[in-house]
Amino acid sequence: MALHVLHYRHHGRAQWGVVANGAITPVPGEFKTTAEFIEANPVERLAVLSDPMLSESEVQWLSPVTANQQFICQGANYRQHMIESGMDPDVKKFNMIFTKATSCIVPADSPVVKPNEVQFLDYEIELGLVLKRDVTSRQTVTDGNLHDYIAGAVIVNDYSARDIQIPQMQFYKGKSYRTFGPVGPYLCLFERHDMPNLKDLDLTLTVNGTVRQSDSTANLVYGPAETLTELSGVHDLRTGDLLATGTPAGCALTIPSPEKQRAAAQLPEAEKWRLFLKMQEERPQYLRAGDVVEAHIVSRDGSIDLGVQRNVVVDEAE
Incomplete structure (x- = not known):
């Protein structure tokens, strides 16, 4: 059975x-990083812990992915x-990969600061x-051996400054402002028989109580096994690293x-981006100070429930 861990x-x-x-049943020992915790605590060891000692309401959430780990992301990985x-x-027949700065990682209930x-x-x-x-050489990862590579799952919200990311062509900067990467609240650790549930998780995001995003991991274009296989050919991965699988x-x-993009390609660069920004100004969906964003991921049978992220948007202090 999947185990839910809180940092x-x-x-x-x-x-x-x-x-x-x-x-909460505390896990004995000191583990400063996600890697240290995972390496010292196989699911089988955690499953036999007993005697809860704390109420979750008594503690302060921390991110279950610590800032020393890598933060790797997939882009445009759902068909719609x-x-x-x-x-x-x-x-599009390629897997889009980019990274976020780990300095953007914050607990799941943190305010999101709008610069x-x-x-x-x-x-x-x-x-x-x-x-x-650790993965330091090319590997062939399959659904059958995925459990050897994936410890568990978390909720991620990949907050993005679109006016930095796209006109400036800076994915890293536009997605890496501090607080732009809340993770958790829980790290759900899997046993081998839990792995098929990765293909049956429902994702829901609301803003001020209104559903904005709703889909299933059944609709991922590039799944975890083929993505890890591809990444292993070009990039070293470490225990505790985070792979965000797309939105x-x-x-x-x-x-x-596409027609408007072809027409815009004939325009001077400044005019092209002026029109793009004007189009975004007409979208009331962009976040403003005071907005409340909630994210929830759960399996349909309820055996995996990654909790709820709740972030209030705040303006950066002058």
Whole structure:
């Protein structure tokens, strides 16, 4: 059975614990990083812990992915999101990979700070996968051996400054402002028989109670096994690293139709981006101070429930 782990602070001390029905059973030991925790605590060891000692309401959430780990992301990995991003899913035959700065990682209940220079702040709910082992050579990862590579899953919200990311062509900067990467609240650790549930998780994101994004991981274009196989050929991965697997349709971002893009290509660069920004100004979906964003990922049978992220958008202090 999947186990839900919380990284938390209690009486000034960072700890890890197994969570069930709002009660925490602390895990003995000191683990400063996600890698240290995973390497020292196989699911079988955690499953025999007993005697809950704390209520979740007594503790402060921390991110279950620590800032020393890598933060790797997939882009446009749901068919409908490809379409709304101006891509033809029948033509795009490559896996889009980028990274976020780990300095953007914050606990799941943190405020999201909208920088003063950012006008178009967007949301992106994503299933995050946490690595179980180091990968330092090309591997063939399959659904059959995926459990050897994936320790568990978390909720990620890939907040994005669209006016930085797209006109400036800076994915890294536009997606890496501090607080733009809330993770958690829980790290759900899997046993081998839990792995098929990765293909049956429902993702839901709301803004001020209104559903903006809703989809299933059954609709991922590039799944975890083929993505890890591809990444292993070009990039070293470490225990505890985070792979965010892409977001469903429903973002605030709107992209011109292919016809309009072809027409815009004939315009001077400044005019092209002026028209793009004007199009975004007409989208009320972009986040503003005071907006409340909630993200939830759960399996249909209820055996996996990654909890709820709740972020309030705040303006950057002058």
